[in-house]
Amino acid sequence: MKPKDERKIQQIFQATLKLVEANGLAGITMSEIAREAKIATGTLYIYFKNKEDLLNALFSQCRRSAVAIYFKGYKEEESFKTGFKKIWMNLLSHRMQHFSEAVFIEQCNHSPFITENLKEVSKQQIQPLFILMERGKKEHWIKNADTTLLLTHIVGAINNVARYSHYHRKPLKPAMVKLLFELCWDGIKG
Amino acid sequence: MKPKDERKIQQIFQATLKLVEANGLAGITMSEIAREAKIATGTLYIYFKNKEDLLNALFSQCRRSAVAIYFKGYKEEESFKTGFKKIWMNLLSHRMQHFSEAVFIEQCNHSPFITENLKEVSKQQIQPLFILMERGKKEHWIKNADTTLLLTHIVGAINNVARYSHYHRKPLKPAMVKLLFELCWDGIKG
DNA sequence: AACATAAGTGAATATCTATTCAGTTAAAAG
């Protein structure tokens, strides 16, 4: 049934991401996706059952790819601060280098297209980060606060900075990244 | 022409906000808005030229109301920390007590419905906060970093915490608010 | 090459949504 030309699927995904970044989830149509991907609209329906199916598949891939980036090069045996900084950097890198994916994920979380189930599953993939933060508290590196609250604060700050940098075309220079990490670290440290 | 039954306009706005919070900007239709507001679809077009006009008017009102809340009770003559804490609290209160408006504003910023012009204008209304931050740097209360970057970090953290609290039905207890302010303050302080 | 199968196409159709308008009801004026 469904052909598995991975190249074409990625072509469709890239087209969708580009359009969502430009026009928002509210603004995309199947024919636009097809045009952007340089295929016929009918072809979309060879690879995906319908629009909802396409968006869910893309959401799923974006989340998986995001999580892989978050933990790239992370080693549990390193010190808390080293590990935390690594993941913090990875989070920022992801938002900067895969901006359209980050936007897509965020918009999906407020959208009726993505099934609730898929939204939930995707959140459970960052367990190692929770574990690291718990360790940070035990070793008295950071404030003794609810882990989810800490992470929500941290991630929110990162997301917003990445958004700002993108929409205002202000690349983040190393000095700025260093400062941003300090804003975060000085905030959480115990 | 347009009648000015302010009560009915607010009814329409509230209905729209409710639906956007539930289904996202991508998911709303004029007939749903009308049903939610308990009026006929045709009536929407008595008060607004079209859908775009409705959303722009709502965006405009939401921004105005938001800015009013941010600076409520703020006095320039107070100390930096007092003033900053006041505005920080106001920001958080706004996101918590007017959550659907905050969601709407955020989604509009990634949407083709809202005119670029309106998006720009709305950003210039928070000048006093910029001025306060500049003062904070001069008086060596806070780190000497780009003001926009500082604010982007701070606001991103607040937004995300408010989102979390809402979607997970976890009210923010006073102790948590105190902690969140410390996360922010310890981060920026010089 | 001849055949069989899979992939791709895009105009045609079905579905959905914005917008209009002829008719109705409510409010205001005389």
Add this chain to the structure above:
DNA sequence: CTTTTAACTGAATAGATATTCACTTATGTT
């Protein structure tokens, strides 16, 4: 109370967009 005006209604229309399908093109098999 009658007339005039404004507000409102929701079914009908117009305009988009999702989805299908008869047909074409490409790929693989004998």
